[in-house]
Amino acid sequence: MTPKNDQPVQLSGWRLKWYTIIFEADTTAGRRFDLLLIWLILISVAVVMIDSVHGLDGAYRPVFLDFEWLFTLVFTAEYLARLVCNPAPMRYALSFFGLIDLISVLPTYLALFFPEVYALVDVRVLRLLRIFRVLKLAEYVQEYQTLGLALAASRRKVMVFLSAVLMVVVVMGTVMYVVEGPENGFTSIPTAIYWAITTMTTVGFGDITPKTDLGRFISSIMMLLGWGTLAVPTGIVTAEMTQRRKPLEPTTRTCHVCLTEGHRADALYCRHCGHRLPEYLHESEAD
Structure with a gap:
């Protein structure tokens, strides 16, 4: 159970394995997971764009609808997996990327409660919220973080x-x-x-x-x-x-005790709690 104030606790077992794959990008499994999500996000956004083209939305509406539900179910499963394996689920749910994950799947489910939702101009705006899926890309590219720090x-x-x-x-x-x-x-x-x-x-x-x-x-x-x-x-x-830009840039390595992120590739101990970090999988070893 998560303690009061949603403070993170030490992970173990399958939750630790899931957390390493989903939230860390410096392992082979983590990189594969991120690349898969990037492709799914790009394809889903492309489907939304094509669906807005006049002439295609009517002829291929069933196909677009099937694809939309497929992507919605996949991203819903991803969102639930992030909540389950995260030791501080409410902190993630209220974070920027947590809200983006929720917004990207919510319109499809809301459409179920509105009859003829696509014929209503004011409700059709909900479909545009699916484009927020593209913002999820920033979570998987380290250069976004560097650019954000430079802008700040x-x-x-x-x-x-x-x-x-x-x-x-x-x-x-x-x-x-x-x-x-x-x-x-x-x-x-x-x-x-x-x-x-x-x-x-x-x-x-x-x-x-x-x-x-x-x-x-x-x-x-x-x-x-x-x-x-x-x-x-x-x-x-x-x-x-x-x-x-320094020779040793921070990675997505996470302390499995306090969940502090951003340790360097050559770090042996957590910079926050002092516990020993798991062995770092170098790029050359992963390849």
Whole structure:
């Protein structure tokens, strides 16, 4: 039984085996499990997309429905297995990935309680929730974690950069409103700011264009300025990722006593409770 406050306990037996396969990706079985889930997620999302194509949804509706139930049952079994083998099931259920797992299977079951559910516009939105299955991919790719840490570490620099860009587009939009005026499509300052944003990001929808020579000169400067500013956030995040990339990166190794994750490949003892870690299966040994 799980103690009060859903605190994790030491795993053993089949629960330990399941936990190692499902939650750890540094073993042969864990990698195979992750790869299988990745393919199932991609195929299920592709089925949802194809089902939305006009003409195919009617002719092949029974096939799509069978596939949908197959994927739903598989992901339901996976979700229940994660709850069963996890020593802190409520903690997992309320976590980001736990909620994503639930959302990805819930619409199919909800459809059972709504007659002619696919004919109701407001309930059809539930089908779109199945696309959340693609978010489960982040759980199986370590690079997502590295990117997330880099984004979190560089958020202040990026926010400062975005603030500077915001000030530029506000000033330039106001200037363009004065230079071009409502007769040339710049009917208000917010509209001019919208033009400045699309110009500076080099999108340029073309729905609003300057007509005067001075306005075109300002547009040229903003377009050239946009090329230089677009690379700034990328450089900030890339620098953070480079600083965080070390020869020995954390793995998905988990202490089977306290369930602390992220131990290095050469670690012998848990960095949290001090218990000896199970032997690490190196990539070369797994292959």
